[in-house]
Amino acid sequence: MNKIKILAGFLAFITLFTACKKWVDYDPHDDFKITELDYLKSETDYRTMAISVYTPIQWLNQTVPIGDIASDNAVAGGENASDVIPLQQIDDLKVIPVNSTLLELWKASYEGINRANYMQQYKAKNLAGEAVEFTGKEALYGEVYFLRAYYYFNLVKIFGDVPLFTEKRLGLSDSKTLKRAPKADVYKQIELDLTNAILVLPAIQNQKGRITKYAAQALLGKVLLYQQKFDAAATMLENVITPNAFSLVTDFGSIFLTTGENGPESVFEIQYSNISPYYNWGGVNRGQGNHSVQQCGIRGLNGSSAMPYAAGWSTNLPTVNLASAYAAGDKRKNVTVLDIEAYKAANPSFNITYQVAPYKNTGLYNQKYLPRKDETSGQVELNYLNNFRTIRYAEVLLMAAEANNRATAPNDVKAQSYLNLVRQRAFGDMLHNISATGTALRQAIWDERRLELAMEGDRFFDLVRTGQAAAKITGFVAGKNELFPIPQEEIDISGLTQNPNY
Numbered sequence: 065m066n067k068i069k070i071l072a073g074f075l076a077f078i079t080l081f082t083a084c085k086k087w088v089d090y091d092p093h094d095d096f097k098i099t100e101l102d103y104l105k106s107e108t109d110y111r112t113m114a115i116s117v118y119t120p121i122q123w124l125n126q127t128v129p130i131g132d133i134a135s136d137n138a139v140a141g142g143e144n145a146s147d148v149i150p151l152q153q154i155d156d157l158k159v160i161p162v163n164s165t166l167l168e169l170w171k172a173s174y175e176g177i178n179r180a181n182y183m184q185q186y187k188a189k190n191l192a193g194e195a196v197e198f199t200g201k202e203a204l205y206g207e208v209y210f211l212r213a214y215y216y217f218n219l220v221k222i223f224g225d226v227p228l229f230t231e232k233r234l235g236l237s238d239s240k241t242l243k244r245a246p247k248a249d250v251y252k253q254i255e256l257d258l259t260n261a262i263l264v265l266p267a268i269q270n271q272k273g274r275i276t277k278y279a280a281q282a283l284l285g286k287v288l289l290y291q292q293k294f295d296a297a298a299t300m301l302e303n304v305i306t307p308n309a310f311s312l313v314t315d316f317g318s319i320f321l322t323t324g325e326n327g328p329e330s331v332f333e334i335q336y337s338n339i340s341p342y343y344n345w346g347g348v349n350r351g352q353g354n355h356s357v358q359q360c361g362i363r364g365l366n367g368s369s370a371m372p373y374a375a376g377w378s379t380n381l382p383t384v385n386l387a388s389a390y391a392a393g394d395k396r397k398n399v400t401v402l403d404i405e406a407y408k409a410a411n412p413s414f415n416i417t418y419q420v421a422p423y424k425n426t427g428l429y430n431q432k433y434l435p436r437k438d439e440t441s442g443q444v445e446l447n448y449l450n451n452f453r454t455i456r457y458a459e460v461l462l463m464a465a466e467a468n469n470r471a472t473a474p475n476d477v478k479a480q481s482y483l484n485l486v487r488q489r490a491f492g493d494m495l496h497n498i499s500a501t502g503t504a505l506r507q508a509i510w511d512e513r514r515l516e517l518a519m520e521g522d523r524f525f526d527l528v529r530t531g532q533a534a535a536k537i538t539g540f541v542a543g544k545n546e547l548f549p550i551p552q553e554e555i556d557i558s559g560l561t562q563n564p565n566y
Contacts, residue, residue, distance in 0.1 A: 104190035107198035113183055114204050117211050120176035121334055123348045124218055125356040126165050128452060129380040130154055131521030136536050139424040141381040148379055157539045161552035161566055168348040169222060170551050173215040180212035182233040206265035210275045213257035217287060220250045221525050224547040224563060228253060239558045251291055258284040272326040278304050279332035282455045289463055290529050298467035301460055310457035312489045317399040320432045322439060325451045331460060334452040341442030351446025358445040360430040362404055364419030371414035374435040378422035386518055387428055396490050400518045402431040430519045458486050458516050466509045476501040483509055486516055
């Protein structure tokens with residue numbers, strides 16, 4: 065019996081050794097397979113990989129509707145109370161850790177971070193230990209650093225303390241090692257990435273939509289504002305203003321048309337297209353286009369061929385409170401909110417019909433991103449080509465106004481001048497200029513941000529960072545609703561702690 069056992073063990077060892085030797089000698093190229101060792105062998109590889117770091121930024125499209133639905137600007141809408149439950153939870157401030165929309169944002173952000181980290185890991189040498197140098201490599205990495213900073217900024221303003229890692233791409237086995245880093249540490253890394261990006265990025269890119277030095281300076285100014293580093297924010301934002309590289313377009317409404325994309329007011333836009341549409345209803349990367357545009361549309365909308373709008377799902381509906389905030393003569397109101405009944409009455413030749421009023425009906429729709437005919441393809445819901453105007457020059461002016469007003473040595477004259485540039489475009493005259501100073505000026509700037517940036521995803525986060533959320537948002541609970549819950553899936557997998565009161 066012992067001899068049999070010994071012989072069996074020996075045969076097993078020989079078999080294992082033979083199998084191992086075969087595995088060691090195996091070359092995947094014999095089967096035409098590409099491995100990691102084939103990546104980052106040339107300049108083209110590095111540039112292609114950098115484009116892949118941009119891709120997940122498109123998957124963050126739900127950050128924009130959340131920023132308004134969680135505030136006093138919009139309601140979730142939809143067909144009924146059980147339609148798009150994750151957004152209904154956010155609207156009612158009854159969010160639970162099991163929320164698919166928040167989970168998508170978490171996953172998309174960390175996918176982008178992982179891709180950026182992969183490039184960082186092999187910046188000096190590729191996986192084969194080879195150095196691949198080329199003209200423009202540092203500038204290319206400036207784009208990567210900006211994107212990583214953007215992903216972390218998205219996470220920290222939604223969830224607060226989050227896992228922070230920058231040296232390498234993490235795998236599944238690393239999940240249990242993750243801990244939530246203090247928000248201050250995450251912001252420190254964001255500032256470092258943006259500072260490094262600014263040092264190497266060009267002021268102008270040949271390809272529209274690629275990140276520039278100005279975009280990095282504007283985002284860093286915003287990050288500093290969120291941390292109440294007003295002196296530094298004012299200085300940083302001045303770098304975007306003084307070169308006169310951007311201007312406010314005369315026609316506010318033209319900004320949000322296809323022809324207005326990447327225009328003279330665009331500091332940074334998230335690019336979408338419908339050229340090669342694909343479909344993935346089950347993942348965060350649902351399509352090539354802007355999925356949130358479909359959400360804004362009027363349910364069951366029909367009309368003549370002359371009627372420009374396409375149907376949608378009637379979610380992310382502007383509130384009457386928002387519409388009422390615009391003063392008479394403010395041209396931004398009709399660009400921001402569409403009163404469908406007023407529009408129908410003014411255009412009888414369009415023969416407009418639509419389904420019954422949506423849940424939490426306000427009679428208003430998100431005009432800035434309302435779906436239009438011929439701007440999508442393939443699976444139409446997933447592939448609208450509308451870019452997100454993520455940082456506009458108007459916002460840079462308003463951020464600079466706030467930073468100057470709240471600086472250690474306030475400069476209210478400069479703050480007024482920046483604020484009034486935005487208001488002069490809004491009203492088409494100088495009769496509505498603000499002359500207030502101090503705290504009254506500060507409130508005027510905050511109010512202007514609401515009017516200028518409504519339905520662009522900033523309102524909730526503005527109210528939280530300025531301490532106005534409890535007074536402005538019905539049902540807001542201080543000490544809880546400043547942050548959203550960490551997705552339960554991440555707690556189960558990685559053992560992360562939950563945010564307070566969830």
